[in-house]
Amino acid sequence: MxxxxxxxxxxxxxxxxxxxxxxxxxxxxxxxxxxGLGLNRYRGFTGHxxxxxxxxxxxxxxxxxxxxxxGFDGAVLATYPALxxxxxxxxxxxxxxxxxxLRVLRIRHNPRMSFGPLPGLKTxxxxxxxxxxxxxxxxxxxxxxxxxxxxxxxxxxxxxENWRQLRSAGLWHLKKLRSVAQLAACPNLETLSLESVKxxxxxxxxLARLRALRWLSLIACAPLENFDFLAAVxxxxxxCTRTKVANREHPALARIKRVHIK
Numbered sequence: 001m002x003x004x005x006x007x008x009x010x011x012x013x014x015x016x017x018x019x020x021x022x023x024x025x026x027x028x029x030x031x032x033x034x035x036g037l038g039l040n041r042y043r044g045f046t047g048h049x050x051x052x053x054x055x056x057x058x059x060x061x062x063x064x065x066x067x068x069x070x071g072f073d074g075a076v077l078a079t080y081p082a083l084x085x086x087x088x089x090x091x092x093x094x095x096x097x098x099x100x101x102l103r104v105l106r107i108r109h110n111p112r113m114s115f116g117p118l119p120g121l122k123t124x125x126x127x128x129x130x131x132x133x134x135x136x137x138x139x140x141x142x143x144x145x146x147x148x149x150x151x152x153x154x155x156x157x158x159x160x161e162n163w164r165q166l167r168s169a170g171l172w173h174l175k176k177l178r179s180v181a182q183l184a185a186c187p188n189l190e191t192l193s194l195e196s197v198k199x200x201x202x203x204x205x206x207l208a209r210l211r212a213l214r215w216l217s218l219i220a221c222a223p224l225e226n227f228d229f230l231a232a233v234x235x236x237x238x239x240c241t242r243t244k245v246a247n248r249e250h251p252a253l254a255r256i257k258r259v260h261i262k
Contacts, residue, residue, distance in 0.1 A: 006034050010104045010123060012061035012085045018044035022055045029058050036061025036085065039070050050076065060084045061104075067091035074113075089127070098140075109133075109152070115140045128152045131176070135159025149174060161185035171197055184209040195219040208232035218243050226250065 015034040049070045074095030085104040098116025106125040129152040138159040148170040160182040168191040208229040215237040223244040230252035237258040
């Protein structure tokens with residue numbers, strides 16, 4: 001029978017805690033029933049967050065989507081050095097992210113957050129990253145393969161070139177983003193998703209330089225003159241919607257397996 005409390009996020013089985021005791025949760029972790037805990041008032045959590053986390057569970061994953069709402073204190077992260085996946089959002093307190101174990105980090109940035117070395121990090125999702133901070137983050141996370149940047153005040157992608165292993169990038173709702181030229185420094189980039197990035201001035205010429213690119217999605221992006229950049233890449237999938245294109249005809253479209261243009 002499927003346990004309705006358990007949700008799979010990034011490959012980790014998260015148990016959304018409601019009224020379970022610390023002892024019952026630890027027993028479930030030891031039996032391998034789940035990998036981590038989700039603490040969310042909107043999913044029925046009624047406990048005391050810091051009392052619960054003081055038990056130092058053998059956690060691989062921790063999911064805190066409304067951290068302020070449950071009284072979370074970021075200092076407790078230092079007591080979980082084996083944590084592999086962390087989702088931390090709607091949080092205004094201090095938190096430092098560092099360590100060899102972390103593989104997946106999903107956060108909404110605030111000014112009280114800081115980064116130490118994260119040599120094993122593979123997946124990074126950051127919302128609200130301030131302008132000029134991408135380089136600092138990228139230098140601390142050199143092995144990232146998947147990045148998602150949402151909202152924030154980035155004007156360019158300075159520092160992205162540190163992610164030489166990058167295979168997938170999502171750039172969403174970055175209203176001040178004007179240049180994506182640094183994407184061309186990522187030789188392994190296979191998947192690129194752009195949404196609501198309407199100020200980019202160098203998109204066509206940058207796309208033409210992404211020789212490893214196989215999947216491209218352009219949703220609500222800056223207007224394009226044509227699809228000439230398609231001749232330089234070997235796409236397997238291409239989506240272009242809510243984006244004005246002066247000339248939508250191009251012979252390269254015929255060789256792409258999956259195309260959706262609207």
